[in-house]
Amino acid sequence: MRFLVFLSLALFSVITSAQTIQVLDQNTQQPISGVAIFNHEKTKSGVTDFDGFVSISNFEASEEITFQHISHVLLRFTKKEIQDGGGIVYLSEDASKLDEIVLSVSKFGQQKRDIPQQVLSVTSDDVLFSNPQTAADLLKSTGQVYIQKSQLGGGSPNIRGFSTNRLLITVDGVRFNTAIFRSGNVQNVISIDPFSVESTEVVLGPGSVVYGSDAVGGVMNFYTKKPKFSFVEGTSVSGTAAARYATASEEKTGHFDFNIGTKEWAFLTSVTYSDFGDLRMGSNGPDDYLRNEYAATINGEDVEVINDNPLVQVATGYHQINTMQKVRYMPSEKWDFNLGLFYTTTGDYPRYDRLIRKKDGNLRAAEWYYGPQEWLSGNFQARNTAYAGGIYDESLITVSYQRFKESRHDRDFGKTTLFETEENVSAYSAAWDFEKDFTNGKFNYGVEYVYNKVHSEGKQTEITNGISTPDASRYPDGSSWQSMAAYSSLQYNLAEKLSLQGGLRYNHIIVAASFEDGFYDLPFEEANINTGALTGSIGLAWNPSKTLGWRANFGTAFRAPNIDDVGKIFDSEPGSVVVPNPNLKPEYATTGEVGATLNFEDVVKIDLATYVTHLKDALVRRDFELNGETEIEYQGELSNVQAIQNAAKAKVYGFEAGLEVNFCEQLQFTSQYNITDGFEEDDNGEHYPLRSAAPQYGNSHLIFKTNKLKFDAFVEYNGQFDYQDLAPSQQANDYLYAKDSNGDPYAPKWHTLNFGAQYSVTEALQLNAVLENITDQRYRPYSSGITAAGRNLIVSANYKF
Template sequence: MKKTVLYLSILLISVTTAFSQEIQILDNDSSDPIPGVAVFNPDKTKSAVSDFDGFVNISGFRDNEVLIFQHISHAALQLKKSQIISAGNKVMMSQNASSLDEVVLSVSKFGQNKRDIPQQIVSVNSEDVLFSNPQTAADLLERSGQVYVQKSQLGGGSPLIRGFSTNRLLIAVDGVRFNTAIFRAGNVQNVISIDPFAVERTEVILGPGSVAYGSDAIGGVMSFYTKKPKFSFEDGLAISGNATVRYATANNEKTGHFDFNIGAKEWAFLTSVTYSDFDDLEMGSKGPDDYLRPDYVETINGIDTIIENENPELQKFTGYSQINAMQKIRYRPSDKWNFDLGLFYTTTSDYPRYDRLIRRRNGELRSAEWYYGPQEWLSGNLQARNTAYNNSFFDESVATISFQQFKESRNDRDFGDNILFQTEEKVSAYTVAWDFEKDWNETKFNYGVEYVYNKIGSTGQQTDVTTNIATRDVSRYPDGSTWQSIAAYASTTLKFTDDLSFQGGMRYNQVIVDATFDPTLYDLPFEEANINTGAFTGSAGLSFNPNETLGLRMNFGTAFRAPNIDDVGKVFDSEPGSVVVPNPDLEAEYAYTGEIGTTLNFENVVKLDVATFYTVLEDALVRRDFELGGETEILYQGELSNVQAIQNSGKAEVYGFEAGLEINFSKALQLTSQYNITDGYTDEDDGSRAPIRHAAPQFGNTHFIYNKGKLKVDAYVVYNGQFDFQDLAPSQQNNAYIYAEDENGDPFSPSWETLNVAAQYKLTDALQLNATLENITDQRYRTYSSGITAAGRNLIVAATYVF
């Protein structure tokens, strides 16, 4: 018995000692953990690598031994083990100046040096978000300077990347697919469900990402990594947090945010809540009168009435409110296991679709009402990360189980009509994935499997607003339809030399779509739409960095998008003069992209990054005229409308050029600039070529930044090129109501630029003040394809308190 107690005591002491010698490596500026730090002694007989959270066990080193810390994006550091233990088991490393040395997570789903990646990557961290004060995640992406954003209403934002948007772009949150089976070819505004305050880091892959992410990742991938709870290395609990309040004048924004962290040695908890309330948005005073809001509709005593707008620059019925909540829980039973649970809930109020409220028919406003019901996102995401460097099959693995539920609805009623048409959709999305990484000296191997299942609930009804009597109506999608994706992938990064690396991979994806149409609702020549299609995709690229000055990269990748429920089964999605009907005869579309880029870095004083790309999209899923039961026109909601459907038709070509410049005049003074050019064409049925719809005009920004001590100031210009009538896609030429009118009476998208200034001042270590004055010259402008006019002169003030 005594021996047993002795053995248990020895074991307990050994485990406690080992755990006490686990240290965490943090960034000196942000206090964020640094993964992938190599730790070794001077003769390299002992070594270790920090995990995803910056933890590494140094029990194998002697107390008086010198440890060398080396990381691609941070300055090398040497410390004695005894120094580290006495400093509370924390090591702080300072960043290198070059952004080329960043560690990127989104490409392989594990930490990877940016200089070894042959694709263009854009990164935005939480400090950038706090400084720039984006109202939504769409605004966060737009301020990166390389993502264009379209808005149909204030409560929205649809990203455009390299000529693609919506269901040809992939959104991921903490590595989990955010796209659902009802993401449409038109603009999709769901990204606003992601709270910028809860995001630790955002990475945008410009170009295909199908090897790691599967269907939809044709034009790019937007990966949002939310904040993680932080553990305590001290006895007892470590409690920290911050609170922010913000106000903006252009839409009378009132936002409040708080988050707090409770950390113990093995458990950590993070709670984050944000509430925003927006009034109607006011546009600028200098610009096209076409954008003004001269009148609007109000229902007075049951009668739709046209009301003259006292302030035509005020965009009536654009305001809404939103709440975002996140709860994170982490558990680390040992240095090899880490469990992360993320719970998310986001909802909005009803919010009007502004571009539909300004449509006219015969010179009069067409709609009395057009609004979305609350947009809800509920998500639970459990990840188990295992680090096992002596394992033959992997060094690190991440198993993911996720459930998401999305809700949205559409409600519209024509002026003078008693019938309110309503559809409601609910998507339940399940994801199971297991990703692995194995590192053999200069070779990294990543592989994994993934299963995604979406089930769609969809209902429709007509409600007589005078009697409040509702009757069943055609739903937007076939109720109970499903979309499944089964995939396996493998990729590798090879370091041929210190200067030359190769990255390549392949993925196989099988997508299964099942939809059944209720014959009591749908008058169709078929009752089912079933698709079972597979796709191989691959990528190969080289990154060559012969010296500190020059970097070259080239990449070729394929990507695909399998038909989803919106393509196959959407019913009667009205636009002026047209309705869209189901089409069960669809196949996947494929993209082939080549990219070449170069970087020049002159002693971290002048940096230049340029890239050019070319993409061919074959069997493109596009909307074309269609026959339904031999009919090319049908009566829909009282209007004779042209029949259309999504079809595999022709080919599209997209190409462009991107350039970024950084000049560091001193440690405190910096100039940055970004410019993007995208163009492209699609083949029409008559053999002609038409401009591609989602290629943005030329756009960019230039920032002049002063950052020293407690003060940071950014004076910047945002600019946007012009699209003449002939530059607009045919669908946009038919949407004249959202554009300005040229001298010939044709719609066009004018060029614009805004002058802005932002400032941040740290009153104390705990209290920080931010102020931004946007659109100083009060320009009246709309971003391309948007139905809402951008804010006029806008003062944003915010205060953040850290505890």
Template sequence: MKKLFLCLLLITISAQLYAQKIQVFDQEHQSAIPGVAIFNNDKSKSGVTDFDGFVDISEFATNEILTFQHIAHQVLKLTKAEISKADNKVFMTIDANGLDEIVLSVSKFGQKKKDIPQQIVSVTSEDVLFSNPQTAADLLQSSGSVYVQKSQLGGGSPLIRGFSTNRLLIAVDGVRFNNAIFRAGNVQNVISIDPFAVENTEVILGPGSVVYGSDAIGGVMNFYTKKPKFSFEEGLSVSGNATARYATANNEKTGHFDFNIGAKEWAFLTSVTFSDFDDLRMGSNGPDDYLRNEYVETINGVDTVVQNDDPRVQVTTGYHQINTMQKIRYMPSEKWNFDLGLFYTTTSDYSRYDRLIRRKNGELRSSEWYYGPQEWISGNLQARNTAYNNSFYDESVATISYQRFKESRNDRDFGDTILFQTEEIVNAYTAAWDFEKDWRSSKFNYGVEYVFNKVNSTGEQTDITNGVSTRDVSRYPDGATWQSIAAYVSTNFKFTDKLSFQAGARYNHILVDATFDETLYDLPFTDANIDAGALTGSAGIAYNPNDLLGWRLNFGTAFRAPNIDDVGKVFDSEPGSVVVPNPDLEPEYAYNGEVGTTLNFDNIVKVDLALFYTVLKDALVRRDFELDGETEIEFQGELSNVQAIQNAARSEVYGFEAGLEVNFSKALQLTAQYNITDGFTEEENGEQTPIRHAAPQFGNGHLIYGKGKFKFDAFAIFNGQFDFQDLAPSQVSNDYLYAKDEDGNPYSPRWYTLNFGAQYQLTEALHLNATLENITDQRYQTYSSGIAAPGRNLILAASYKF
């Protein structure tokens, strides 16, 4: 027994002597760095850090010089002896050159930003901590490149380069967030994503169909949530954060906490955020058209118009929300890493404010119009394998995901006793396998993906006087399915260190199957089936001849196949109109060209410019329609004009983007962003009308000072004007959303806000934040929104890290 013990002891000592694992950290953030290359002078010995920054350097001699190289950090050289004296920990400094920023969204694996021909915008967790966005929609808007529309306080629908909603793709940790009922109108689902749980957000400006498939016409918004961290020492490590926030404009009260438990091979991260919002108060200087002068209350069973004591308060906009996330991470070896993400988000009931301010014959039209709780449940398991000696891949990621989306709509006209209700539940399943292989000076990415969505939809009408409910027309055909089957390949080839070429192709096949219940729908057809395939591709070059100048040139195609919302929806689109199903739809295709340039004057002045042009053929738009020869039908007791989603002739979208960064010193920086988008839809008769989702000119400017424990940001946000003739036909019909010009026509006025933010690091663990938004108390409404923006708003927050 003693001999056995001595043998085991000798084996253990030998392993310790001959195996020397070190860990590489980022100096600024104190976080582990994966993918660091380590090699000696003649490169005869080498290694690469794993996902937690570990690498074995046993084969290196004690006095041998090791070179540490990483695409986002400065090159570092140390001897093995020096590393041993530093407790086997190596700290690398971030490369100050922003062109070396690493992005994940374009290929699902890390790439240098300067080698990518597309325009990418990033928002980090540090940006979130400082700017304190209330929702993920506000987080996107803070980037200065994404425009956000809001129909209610619990909302936020992104617009990118003239496209929105189902022509933009949202992903969470690389998994498709869009579902089969994302509509052509404004979609508010992005608020289900908790900004406190997000580590980094990347926005691809322009098509992303090669990697992400259908819907990625105008851009891709990828939210990467925080990952659990393993213990850097023996035993368990526990860390966490807690944040409390208050805002005056809507009496917001938010509490957040997250904590991490790390062991050697296992790590756990729990995150919870709760927010409570009261009715939103608008500003005092602006159009009176936005004021909430009166609203409806049901008093003793009678709908009554009540005069608002304070017309600046947008009555019935308040709601509350809870976001939870549980992450589990397991790394049994350097080659395998498993990540499980569990998410649950829900809201209270919340009013659709823009519907509550509609009028009919001069009187308020609705007594009630509210969404039921918006729920999102998600489970996402990813298995990452690193195999550098494999002939087919160096790295692979297998993903399986389940998501459940639940939403409902409830509306009742003024004085009516019938409450109309619909409820939708979408179960979404995703399976994907992505690969990356480096070969000489090329990087190849390829993968396959399968997505299945099933839509359950019910409708009923309830008599509020006695509570009796009867079955009614559902919003969508119950049991409808949407499937996507796809395979893609892309490559990034570096001709030289200055010139890289990126190209890719994807084949995507879409299947839609919907059956209409003849007892509910009086239609000249009983089902809608789509069986369509699309081949998309992209090609572009990135040329950086020197440190001063960089060029990007990119061409790409994208597509969007009709979903269940397009082919099967029944709803009142606007006063006096009803949208009906249309089973004869075809996919729409986009053709995009983009050219961009960057100028970098010694990292003191940086300029980023881009021009883009997109043609959308067979564009899916809502237009007047005939249903079995009828142009009007009765819907919810009202004779309504018949409309449907149809393939129009074509749309064209074009625009310009400019970014500026001036570093006066290490402490003082100026940044600015400016965007202009325009375009039109051409009808079959040749008539051209403005496109609906092109935002007015917009942008921001920030003057940031940071030194020691203080950071200050004086910033302005501005927005151009849309005159009456600039509005799309659908927006002219929704004139209640807009101010009135001198002729009584709807228009969207220009506006600006002046703002100031400050952060103070009281201790290493405690940060205090204060932001005063809209200092001049402007009363304004972002384009196409149904709710006025906050007036003067003081936001106070405290964050504690343990």
């Protein structure tokens, strides 16, 4: 009798464990969400969740189940066949119906054709082939995100004429921007490891309805890899090992990840280490970019050393380590729990653009470097699929803690005082997002709370004896930034081929800072900002035929003042110092966009878009008075006083064009081109070029692929900015640019020829090689402080087990 009971329980366990199955893409092995399953009579049905899971418990063993998805070929299996196959169903792509599922616009899956905004997607396969050295390079590969670099350890994105704190970054749906993201170029994005990213989505245009402050020009969402469960008895183990070398920077990168999966638990560990040497520039281009000399300290004395090879940008190398640990628990098809832990850090890395500045013909700085940039993050997510008839069909709870650390160290040439500041930001956030499906659409809503605590300290260190004394901090120590918000959005199918999407969000921002360090005589002791912002968007996606698709979108966005705007003290440019300003209010943007897609039998595809953005009450750096004084002494130098002020408005407009030609299954041509222009207007009605508007730029790829081989011959190109096209702040930073025939700074046009190849030696082993800048051009992307790599061979090997 006991044996029969045991046997019955065992059989019951086997049967119930096979009631939840997973649907995967046959080529990518990735889960497919939104797959409809139903029987012949359509009396029984289900839909796969975000990770491709669905229950088949209400189907009979001999009953045939249909699997239908808009971008995959329809398939039918009996329940028994699925269970005998291990509970996994593979679907192959249907090229004639292919449509991406996008997460970034509502935080839940939506078909791309129903979204009125333009969204770019980069998959892990794209990352594997293009071999980006950092997450900034990953974004650059899209052809629609411009990247500025002040040093090798950097990369500041620019989207549609907006950059830095007017763009928002998220990792697994968690806000990555902090209260000290500045208007100048930021390099925080390099803390995100491309090897750990499953997919990247870039929303072009405003995203404040879902994401709040800072999402003015666009949103960059990085979704990291998730642990995989085992669908066989016992425990499954899999992983990847990779190695990469690049000649221009002598980069040496090693990576490994491994996954342990059971029926309900899964664990994923990822580690990447990179070491970069000094970057070599190209040999053909302006001599203004050459590194002819550099500063060194020999026997305690600062000296200018003649560079043996001016093509090598001395003092650009650094190293970095990225780690990630994921834990996932899925007790049933209705609950999915995910814990993500991240830690990344760099070594000290030089601020190259500050090291090439000169004063009276001599190098100005003996040292200028960032201390280790650290990012520690823990986020917990609980996804729940509700029973029918509730107020939501799916909900997502996200709770996170992040700690950001950065520091700056600079010393003038010939001086013995090293000025140092260190900042630590603790960021807490909690969000609860919901989705409710109905017959003709979806309704999303949610709430969010974000709290940032900023700790900042400054000191002066005498390098001759190592003694340090307190000095003014970069930010008011102990300051805080809070955001509370509620939002809702609706995606509604007005007709079979016409979809509307709109939403509203109310955000309340509280900023508190105290200025009592005694180092500066400020006319105020604290800054308190308590303000609200209402933003909204509405758009239409119309697909009247297989050939033609239209989209139109109108949206508003805002950026609330943060601690960097309110309380920063720093040297913005030679001879100028930025001081705090407590009298700030949010800046607002209004954007209109129209786009069209043309698809001629999946042979020729054209994507066009044009947009215009008006920004009012723009937070910009302007001359300022402090206690009636226009100049103060800062770090031993008499400096012009400036402050962030609501002192401008701006207009940004542009045009984007994409082309795809599929000559045959093996040969494809793609091209992307972007034009951005606009102006900034001050209180006097004067117009100035936008600092953040990039020159015309784009890329073109000719791709050939077979089962084992893939080749990519591509060109990247960039337009020219003459002297009159540069913003006043850039005209003043002439050391960043080449000189024209009049001796004025300008950004020359450039292009590079490149070739990439990928070969699958076996199913497990893959080899990649990319030869960049074949003609060895010497060029510097607009507003960058470092010259780009010359001829650069990147080779890598990737092994899966």
